[in-house]
Amino acid sequence: MTERLDGPQAAGGGDSAAGASSGPRDTPADPSPAPSGSSDSPGSSDSSDSSGSPDPETATADPVAAADEPPAGPAAAGYPTAAPPGAVAPAGAAEAPVRLGPSPRLAVLFLLPAVLLLAAWVIYPVIYSIWRSLFDATGDRFVGLGNYLSIFTDSATLTTIRNNIIWVVVAPIVVTALGLIFAVLTERIRWSTAFKLVLFMPMAVSLLAAGVIFRLVYEQDPDKGVANAIITTVHDTFSSSAGYPGARPRENDQAPAVVQGGAVVTRQQAQPGTPVLIPLVGLSQDVVKDAAPAKAAPAGGGDGLSGTVWLDVVRGGGGTLNQIDPQEKGLAGITVEAVSGGAVKATTETAADGTFRFSGLPAGSYVVRLPQDNFTAPFNGLTWLGPSLITPAIIGAYIWVWAGFAMVLIAAGLSAIPRDALEAARIDGATEWQVFRRITVPLLSPVLLVVFVTMIINVLKVFDLVFIIAPGSVQPNANVIALEMWRVSFGGGGNQGMGSALSIFLLVLVVPFMIFNIRRFRRDEG
Amino acid sequence: MTTLAEPRHAQPVARGLITRVTDRLGSGVVQVFMILVALFWLLPTLGLLIVSLRGETENNSSGWWTLFTKPAQITFENYSNLLASGFSSSFWNTVLITVPATLLVIGIAAMAGYAFAWIEFPGRDTVFLVVIALLVVPVQIALIPIAKLYGFLGIFGSILGVVLFHVAFGLPFAIFLLRNFFVGIPRELLEAARMDGAPEWRIFATVVFPLAKPAIASLGIFQFLWVWNDLLVALVFADTDNQPMTKALQSQMRQFGTNVDILAPGAFLSLIIPLVLFFAFQRYFVQGLLAGSVK
Numbered sequence: 001m002t003e004r005l006d007g008p009q010a011a012g013g014g015d016s017a018a019g020a021s022s023g024p025r026d027t028p029a030d031p032s033p034a035p036s037g038s039s040d041s042p043g044s045s046d047s048s049d050s051s052g053s054p055d056p057e058t059a060t061a062d063p064v065a066a067a068d069e070p071p072a073g074p075a076a077a078g079y080p081t082a083a084p085p086g087a088v089a090p091a092g093a094a095e096a097p098v099r100l101g102p103s104p105r106l107a108v109l110f111l112l113p114a115v116l117l118l119a120a121w122v123i124y125p126v127i128y129s130i131w132r133s134l135f136d137a138t139g140d141r142f143v144g145l146g147n148y149l150s151i152f153t154d155s156a157t158l159t160t161i162r163n164n165i166i167w168v169v170v171a172p173i174v175v176t177a178l179g180l181i182f183a184v185l186t187e188r189i190r191w192s193t194a195f196k197l198v199l200f201m202p203m204a205v206s207l208l209a210a211g212v213i214f215r216l217v218y219e220q221d222p223d224k225g226v227a228n229a230i231i232t233t234v235h236d237t238f239s240s241s242a243g244y245p246g247a248r249p250r251e252n253d254q255a256p257a258v259v260q261g262g263a264v265v266t267r268q269q270a271q272p273g274t275p276v277l278i279p280l281v282g283l284s285q286d287v288v289k290d291a292a293p294a295k296a297a298p299a300g301g302g303d304g305l306s307g308t309v310w311l312d313v314v315r316g317g318g319g320t321l322n323q324i325d326p327q328e329k330g331l332a333g334i335t336v337e338a339v340s341g342g343a344v345k346a347t348t349e350t351a352a353d354g355t356f357r358f359s360g361l362p363a364g365s366y367v368v369r370l371p372q373d374n375f376t377a378p379f380n381g382l383t384w385l386g387p388s389l390i391t392p393a394i395i396g397a398y399i400w401v402w403a404g405f406a407m408v409l410i411a412a413g414l415s416a417i418p419r420d421a422l423e424a425a426r427i428d429g430a431t432e433w434q435v436f437r438r439i440t441v442p443l444l445s446p447v448l449l450v451v452f453v454t455m456i457i458n459v460l461k462v463f464d465l466v467f468i469i470a471p472g473s474v475q476p477n478a479n480v481i482a483l484e485m486w487r488v489s490f491g492g493g494g495n496q497g498m499g500s501a502l503s504i505f506l507l508v509l510v511v512p513f514m515i516f517n518i519r520r521f522r523r524d525e526g
Numbered sequence: 527m528t529t530l531a532e533p534r535h536a537q538p539v540a541r542g543l544i545t546r547v548t549d550r551l552g553s554g555v556v557q558v559f560m561i562l563v564a565l566f567w568l569l570p571t572l573g574l575l576i577v578s579l580r581g582e583t584e585n586n587s588s589g590w591w592t593l594f595t596k597p598a599q600i601t602f603e604n605y606s607n608l609l610a611s612g613f614s615s616s617f618w619n620t621v622l623i624t625v626p627a628t629l630l631v632i633g634i635a636a637m638a639g640y641a642f643a644w645i646e647f648p649g650r651d652t653v654f655l656v657v658i659a660l661l662v663v664p665v666q667i668a669l670i671p672i673a674k675l676y677g678f679l680g681i682f683g684s685i686l687g688v689v690l691f692h693v694a695f696g697l698p699f700a701i702f703l704l705r706n707f708f709v710g711i712p713r714e715l716l717e718a719a720r721m722d723g724a725p726e727w728r729i730f731a732t733v734v735f736p737l738a739k740p741a742i743a744s745l746g747i748f749q750f751l752w753v754w755n756d757l758l759v760a761l762v763f764a765d766t767d768n769q770p771m772t773k774a775l776q777s778q779m780r781q782f783g784t785n786v787d788i789l790a791p792g793a794f795l796s797l798i799i800p801l802v803l804f805f806a807f808q809r810y811f812v813q814g815l816l817a818g819s820v821k
Binding site: 107111114120189194197205206208217224404408457460467482485490504506521 | 552553556557559560563564567568569570571573574577585587588589590591634635637638640641642645646647648650653655657658659660661662663664665666667668669670671672673674675690691693694695697698701720726730751754755756757758761762772775776779780782786789790793794796797800801803804805808811812815816
């Protein structure tokens with residue numbers, strides 16, 4: 001029993017990368033024997049029914065195996081009764097001509113607490129809410145369907161509906177797809193148990209804690225929020241920005257360079273043999289406090305075009321304008337372009353002392369240009385918690401929470417797929433992709449449907465994550481029906497008529513899935 | 527279980543060298559990809575833990591990952607401040623809500639599930655279908671009516687009110703799960719006991735209940751996590767004296783930036799017990815999931 005503590009995992013999960021071939025040994029290859037197998041085991045404890053203690057032992061051992069078997073249910077029969085007991089039921093119920101039953105009156109006694117609670121806490125509220133939703137905020141005035149009408153006309157609630165649609169369209173698909181990918185790939189790694197635990201762990205965490213976690217992840221400042229830290233790191237690897245925002249030439253006629261369309265361009269054509277001087281201002285001394293002193297480029301360095309870009313300001317004043325003074329600092333890492341006839345002919349970058357040099361430039365007349373990139377602020381990541389990205393950001397957190405759930409369910413279904421079929425296809429020369437596409441996915445489709453439907457139901461009710469992650473000012477943009485219901489009736493709105501209408505609306509949205517569940521159950525039992 | 531593991535490439539299949547090479551490469555790519563995914567999933571929680579262990583000034587000036595280069599930042603000050611500020615009372619409220627709500631659901635649902643599985647009465651199937659229908663009813667529907675009802679009963683804001691709400695909304699799933707398990711118990715076992723003249727409650731208590739331990743464990747862990755982690759019900763029905771951790775923390779969210787030194791350790795404390803339970807009982811958790819993932 002303890003050896004299987006890691007064992008929600010599919011058959012042989014932890015064992016080897018050869019998991020692919022391990023399944024059939026462990027679980028019956030054919031889904032149908034599974035239930036009967038499981039019924040045998042408590043049945044065998046039947047013979048020793050006088051002793052109380054062995055029974056639980058067998059019983060505990062049995063569902064352990066069941067952890068492997070339920071997939072047989074979802075894969076073959078369909079889910080709610082996926083557990084073996086459900087599958088056994090019809091057989092047991094059918095063959096009962098005579099039974100020593102207790103009186104139906106006893107059933108009343110056994111059912112009473114549950115029925116009372118369900119009637120008072122669940123069924124009565126549904127009826128009350130329908131009635132209440134026909135009245136106004138205070139409950140004094142009958143408004144008919146007015147509340148429902150305003151759900152579909154008020155721009156705030158329309159936003160919540162739009163957001164719910166985004167949620168329902170995106171989240172279940174992504175969660176199911178990721179679950180499928182991870183489930184298939186866990187069969188190819190040796191540490192699949194560890195992997196599953198890691199992905200599954202968020203399910204134990206409260207959505208409030210998950211919300212706090214993702215508020216931290218999504219912090220705007222790349223020095224604090226890990227999402228932006230990663231994004232800016234990746235971004236800066238591929239496109240560098242020297243990051244001298246605000247640097248510019250002096251705005252007077254003596255300045256050798258001017259701003260043209262965001263870039264800094266020299267006024268004169270560069271003269272061969274004369275170093276180009278590009279003095280800039282507008283930077284704080286703090287930015288360059290560690291920079292090397294600016295140097296003049298070696299004059300007349302052969303055929304090349306050279307020059308210096310530096311901060312033409314001396315701390316505390318003084319110095320000569322447009323000349324390199326000893327205390328002045330060079331600007332390193334600035335992109336420099338040699339432009340002729342409007343086209344960039346060569347590009348280089350300034351060295352630590354601010355000097356640059358183009359070598360091998362064909363003869364001609366050039367102006368020197370420092371493109372705009374040099375002066376844009378460094379990329380600071382995305383505003384995750386701003387109005388435009390907030391819903392995708394929260395959906396990201398939702399996926400983090402639920403992908404493990406999908407993976408575990410799908411992995412269980414996967415372990416019930418007869419390996420022979422997969423192997424046969426492989427032997428016939430099918431590629432892994434073909435096996436996946438033509439065999440694995442179709443055989444898994446019942447499980448995938450269950451995961452998908454469960455996610456839709458869940459997504460319709462999403463509340464905590466939106467409530468916690470979206471900052472107060474952005475909440476109207478991120479709002480969803482379940483949250484709006486709370487806001488309207490308890491979070492300061494005080495409009496219980498509207499709140500009731502919203503809750504009934506929510507109920508109506510889940511009704512199709514209610515019917516789905518009932519149908520499925522009847523089919524499995526009947 | 528241990529006899530499986532035949533290496534896949536041991537099949538007597540003539541495979542080209544190219545296929546083998548791409549397989550090898552492919553599995554390398556898969557390894558790397560899965561490691562990255564796992565890291566990706568661990569990172570956020572790790573961040574929360576580290577943030578909770580750093581002082582306010584450190585958290586305001588640098589990212590939590592700098593801890594790896596400067597481990598000296600670790601401090602338990604946030605935790606001691608948090609506990610000194612009365613957070614522990616909300617911890618106990620969470621316990622006082624969660625434990626009874628879990629036990630009551632198990633007891634009540636076990637009785638109902640037994641009736642549905644093993645006592646024949648008219649309309650049984652229809653009533654059970656109603657239970658299945660109730661599985662997906664959103665809790666939002668009951669917030670306003672039950673708030674009214676509690677006001678009338680005088681238990682609005684109390685722990686009792688929160689517990690009863692959780693019990694009621696936990697019941698459909700619980701009954702569903704247990705009934706399906708009970709139905710699988712071999713008929714002979716019950717018939718034998720009935721033959722011996724054992725009263726029904728004794729059969730329930732001595733035969734069925736012990737056999738159902740695994741199912742009850744699944745249900746227990748589910749219900750426990752559900753109640754422990756709930757925010758919405760507490761938000762509406764628990765007043766400040768009786769609020770669980772989730773609500774206490776939620777009230778600090780408004781000034782997220784300045785309250786990180788309360789929120790991070792609080793969130794971590796709130797998730798540590800569910801996490802421990804989850805790792806200890808994850809087998810049952812998964813079984814429950816497989817048996818009825820509809821809620």
